[in-house]
Amino acid sequence: MDPQPFHDHDHHQCSDAVMSQAEASLAASGARLTPVRRRVLEILLEAHRAMGAYDVLQRLAAEGYGNQPPVAYRALDFLVEHGLAHRIQRLNAFAACMHPGEAHAPAFLICRVCDTVAEAPAAPVRAALDGAAADLGFTVERASIEALGLCPACREPS
Amino acid sequence: MDPQPFHDHDHHQCSDAVMSQAEASLAASGARLTPVRRRVLEILLEAHRAMGAYDVLQRLAAEGYGNQPPVAYRALDFLVEHGLAHRIQRLNAFAACMHPGEAHAPAFLICRVCDTVAEAPAAPVRAALDGAAADLGFTVERASIEALGLCPACREPS
């Protein structure tokens, strides 16, 4: 079973595992996980949440890295391009990918209470979308599917 | 058959029809279609494309309306709240709704060549998304589904 952001889990192990997969994935593609990039990924992995570029930048600056926007944007763009992070359009923010290496275009589930972001398998959704688009003669190349709602934890009165 | 942004059609009739539906829809809800709001809707209706708030603002200013961002944002927000326009997250832009009055949460199909935006019926897509979310215990309240690709016209070598 994949890590489940919405449920209690050993997040240390969770993020370590993702980090390892990320390293392996990058090594395979020959791209370099530099200190800035690695640190940004670690920061994103601290919680199952999306962070704005400027939030990331602030963290980087506090740790002695550059403090201008391109420093953060470049690292984030790198991670996105290499499938190690996703951009959440709705939030103007970025989240670590929980399945690096596996080619995928997930649907994002964003809890409006606790801001947790999870990736859901989007294949059936994507198939439905492709179908609807095909009815209009449209060819889908990339899709962003983002849902806002309540995660299990926040729905329970608990 | 609905108006088909991707195919040749009598757009004058197309936009007039939407405008009428919009007026009817607003009248039913008691909200007021003021000159600024009406003009913004007309501007959005000029083409099946999304426009940024500042593009709209520029048009408004050129016609003697206010030239500060809130003028455009207020009118656009009003239109979105009343179901007469949609916000396209991916583009930071707004498009007129082609089915005002009918409650709907469409999927958007955005041609990367000609920038045309169309609304596709999203019910099946939404159902698939709800299913995938339910598997994780997540309740979807609102979803944005936006596809980038090629419209029929731009795919043909023609």
Add this chain to the structure above:
DNA sequence: CTTGACGCGTTATGATATTACATACATAGA
């Protein structure tokens, strides 16, 4: 006639993102 709700105009500011250029660093020939 007053009052209050609403729409609009304006100033100012905040938040997000990119361009352009300079500098440092790695590594692969010569």
Add this chain to the structure above:
DNA sequence: TCTATGTATGTAATATCATAACGCGTCAAG
């Protein structure tokens, strides 16, 4: 070893998108 080259980082400046806060005019209810 010594450059040459590509890549990564640092920085300044600017562009783009969005909102907060305030004041004025209009109009209808009381």
